[in-house]
Amino acid sequence: MRESKLWFMHILAGGLLIVFLGFHSIIMHYDTVLGYLGLSSGDALDFNSSVLPRMKSVAHTTIYLILLVIGLYHGLYGLRSMIYELAIPRGAKKAAGVFLLLVGLAVGAWGVYTILAGHLNPPPELTAVLGG
Amino acid sequence: MGNNNNDNNSAVKIVKNIAFRIYRWDGANPDDAPQMKVYEVPVYKGMTVLEGLIYIKHYLDQSISYRASCRMGVCGSCGMMINGKPLLACQQQILKLETDTVELRPLANYPVVKDLVPDLTRMIVTHQAIKPFIIRRETPPEEIGGEFHQSVEELVNYLQFSYCIKCGMCMSACPTVGSLPEFHGPQPLGQALRYINDTRDEGFEDRLAVMDTAEGIFRCHFAGACSEACPKGIDPAFAIQLLKGEIVRRGIFRKKAGASAALMPLTQENPPRRENIPTPPPRTVE
Numbered sequence: 001m002r003e004s005k006l007w008f009m010h011i012l013a014g015g016l017l018i019v020f021l022g023f024h025s026i027i028m029h030y031d032t033v034l035g036y037l038g039l040s041s042g043d044a045l046d047f048n049s050s051v052l053p054r055m056k057s058v059a060h061t062t063i064y065l066i067l068l069v070i071g072l073y074h075g076l077y078g079l080r081s082m083i084y085e086l087a088i089p090r091g092a093k094k095a096a097g098v099f100l101l102l103v104g105l106a107v108g109a110w111g112v113y114t115i116l117a118g119h120l121n122p123p124p125e126l127t128a129v130l131g132g
Numbered sequence: 133m134g135n136n137n138n139d140n141n142s143a144v145k146i147v148k149n150i151a152f153r154i155y156r157w158d159g160a161n162p163d164d165a166p167q168m169k170v171y172e173v174p175v176y177k178g179m180t181v182l183e184g185l186i187y188i189k190h191y192l193d194q195s196i197s198y199r200a201s202c203r204m205g206v207c208g209s210c211g212m213m214i215n216g217k218p219l220l221a222c223q224q225q226i227l228k229l230e231t232d233t234v235e236l237r238p239l240a241n242y243p244v245v246k247d248l249v250p251d252l253t254r255m256i257v258t259h260q261a262i263k264p265f266i267i268r269r270e271t272p273p274e275e276i277g278g279e280f281h282q283s284v285e286e287l288v289n290y291l292q293f294s295y296c297i298k299c300g301m302c303m304s305a306c307p308t309v310g311s312l313p314e315f316h317g318p319q320p321l322g323q324a325l326r327y328i329n330d331t332r333d334e335g336f337e338d339r340l341a342v343m344d345t346a347e348g349i350f351r352c353h354f355a356g357a358c359s360e361a362c363p364k365g366i367d368p369a370f371a372i373q374l375l376k377g378e379i380v381r382r383g384i385f386r387k388k389a390g391a392s393a394a395l396m397p398l399t400q401e402n403p404p405r406r407e408n409i410p411t412p413p414p415r416t417v418e
């Protein structure tokens with residue numbers, strides 16, 4: 001594939017990351033602020049009331065699948081760019097590029113499996129086994 | 133100007149003596165270690181670094197090498213590192229540096245031929261590779277036989293980038309040129325845009341094939357150092373960003389280029405010459 005296409009996807013992924021990481025940050029880390037706005041669904045880390053419904057939600061699953069793909073692509077292309085700027089033999093650069101592609105595919109597949117496993121086969125609600 | 137000519141009748145008044153610390157190394161003796169030699173130069177108001185070098189060569193050390201020609205910022209020969217910055221020696225006044233020592237080194241990011249003379253081959257070869265001339269698909273240049281129509285707005289689209297004097301200072305300021313030997317660098321890329329933006333040109337695809345590589349234009353990080361260094365206001369960093377946009381529009385989204393400039397119709401078969409234009413000398417070759 002032409003470098004211009006790879007680079008353009010990197011820039012596009014960067015733009016999308018701002019949007020999707022924004023969603024992630026607001027949902028996971030700004031639940032207090034969401035509470036002030038009357039939009040909070042409770043403690044973001046509460047398993048039964050927050051984590052489990054997110055796992056089951058199609059919208060959340062889709063957001064995290066997209067976030068996984070664009071985050072991986074943006075990061076790994078950036079790393080490849082840095083390697084390509086080193087004064088090392090071209091063969092070593094190409095080998096590093098192929099290695100990063102394989103890493104991306106493997107980590108991506110693992111991530112997709114993890115997200116889909118949680119969505120399609122969610123664990124049961126936690127019972128108050130720890131007492132209290 | 134004579135040696136330390138300080139008398140009141142002289143045309144120039146020496147303001148002070150300044151030490152020139154100059155990088156000395158000769159590619160003919162590559163095993164010799166480079167050294168910094170110091171020369172004392174009497175400096176008058178308005179005196180340029182190049183004039184300082186001419187003084188040194190004339191009165192103090194004839195073995196010193198530097199490159200210069202026009203002495204007025206046009207030929208692009210005299211680029212060098214002056215107190216650590218790439219500058220044209222003929223445009224930089226010594227007193228404006230406001231230092232008591234002027235340190236001169238050859239342009240960074242190039243191999244050295246001798247003393248202050250850099251080997252600009254990398255820039256010249258890459259400049260050639262991007263085809264810095266008008267390319268027409270249909271009509272070979274020898275059959276054009278006329279002038280192309282171009283509006284003032286179309287001219288303005290590339291005019292700024294056509295002022296490049298090939299001094300190579302942008303290349304010496306660029307961090308990516310310094311670390312990545314295959315990177316084209318700001319001078320050739322700026323010139324690629326100069327021709328791509330020219331409505332007479334149809335060579336976008338030819339140049340794209342050269343630039344669109346893993347070590348090509350997309351390795352530019354927009355550090356902007358090239359634009360800081362450029363003595364002609366070309367703004368090669370801006371040119372490169374425009375070029376990236378053009379590559380995405382035309383190379384990825386397949387946006388069609390505007391219609392190429394058309395030939396202007398000749399009003400007469402053999403238009404009469406204006407009277408005050410001298411006739412050209414006879415041809416010396418057939």
Ligand code: SF4
Binds near residue numbers: 208301303319361
């Ligand atoms: S772009 Fe500017 S700095 Fe670079 S070679 Fe041309 S004139 Fe010199």
Ligand code: FES
Binds near residue numbers: 199205210222
């Ligand atoms: S001598 Fe020509 S640009 Fe300086």
